[in-house]
Amino acid sequence: MQHTETEHILVTGATGGIGLGICHALAERARRAGSPLRLSVASSRAGERLDRLVAELRTAGIDADGVAGDVTNPAQCDALVLQALAAGGDLSGLVCVAGASGPGALADLPVEQWDLTFHLNTRAVWLLARAARPSLLRTRGSITAVASMSGLHPHPGYGAYSPAKAALVMLCRQLAQEWGPDGIRTNSVCPGMIRTPLTEAVYQDDATLQRREALVPLGRIGCPDDIGQAVAYLTSEAASYVNGMNLVVDGGVSDHMLCMIPGRPGKPPVGTQSA
Template sequence: MTAVRALVTGATGGIGRAICLALVEQARRDGADIRIAAAASRPGPALDALVAELTAAGAAATGVCGDLTDPDSCAALVAQAGEFCGGLTLLVSNAGASGPGRLADLSVEQWDATFALNVRATWLLARAARPLLAGGGSVVAIASMSGLHPHPGYGAYSPAKAALTMLCRQLAQEWADMGIRVNTVCPGMIRTPLTEAVYRDESVKAQREVLVPLARIGRAEDVAAAVAYLASAGASYVTGQNLVVDGGVADHMLALIPGRPQKAAAT
């Protein structure tokens, strides 16, 4: 039974909310005390509702706010979270945004903003949290399958998520001697407010599902379960890893090449 002291960014988003709830549920099962600082870009009813939901579920919870593209905000969020929680055992760097755009057309400002949110914020949050996490804490960042495979139209997002994965591998090596583990979770196609507009179109949803070996679009809870595992004592020997949660879709490309043997007939 170990106390959980967590800062979760992007907490009011689809995946962030599910992560907060999964951490509270895991703590309940483990009989562990849990305190969570749920971070959003700004105050509002969504953050208030999440804090109330986490409190009702048994956590001590607070909302903290700041723009993660601002370096000073990253340090301030960690300081507020550390103060509320009485230390930190876990940083979940989940906030992110895709910002579509082709490389031929992207402005330098768009490129920099995408990297500031999806990569630099994780480095700055983790660096600020490092003294608090020392001696058994961990960091989990949310990458993307777009960081594993080029994704035309996501000219800055794909490189940013690829950089995030390497950043976390790098941190894992540099901070292992302090007892800090650092891992990423790499979602595939997940239905959240970020992607809801796409899945409201039933025909697009069906076309996407066909591409997934496990035959469904992912849920925020699928990603949250992977985060909860990496944050748990069960992953205490796991660091520098990228856990892909995509129903098999990213590895499925070669199966789509025409003229090759298809699945063996069922016996």
């Protein structure tokens, strides 16, 4: 964004753990810079959950409006962007967080589940970006999408999720090339293991928590603010020359594979003594 008036950012998936962390990090960045920020926060549907989020953000001093739409539905992607424009004027940023994984091995994954996974995690970002494009052209704004380390490495048992997130990373690179000349930057972020309400059940088991932490070179599971800070950077002036990049925010876990090979120097496999 090249001007100093109010930033207006549409955040999908804002009711989720990572989305909420991103909203707070964006607000913190704007406060530190002394620049006004308006957030349009999106849920798949209107109702109490979205109302509670808007109230919570406003209580924290954030200028926020709620918008609703199922991003697996093309018409609702358009409507979501229109609602945001009506609530807060031109968009300086589109941050696409809405997404979900689901178990399903490829051998017997129903076609409907494959399609839904791609529609939610991949196609929606293209449709939202397309709807927001005229506005982003006016502001020379940015698009940031939340993919996953599962888009960089296969995740057996989650058939369509890894392919969908991999396609999302490529979609962002493609947008960066096609729309960069128009002044619109596009980047993605790949979170590693992040503790959110969605994943909390796993971390309630101490043994699983410890085994997961042991896999991460930084020794901890990530939190929503870790992703929020990355998105706050990518949507800021500080990243004005960053376009088509994928920022992996995983504490180093997805590069850890070679450390796990038995019989080699380095970290021994989890649960074994070093030789």
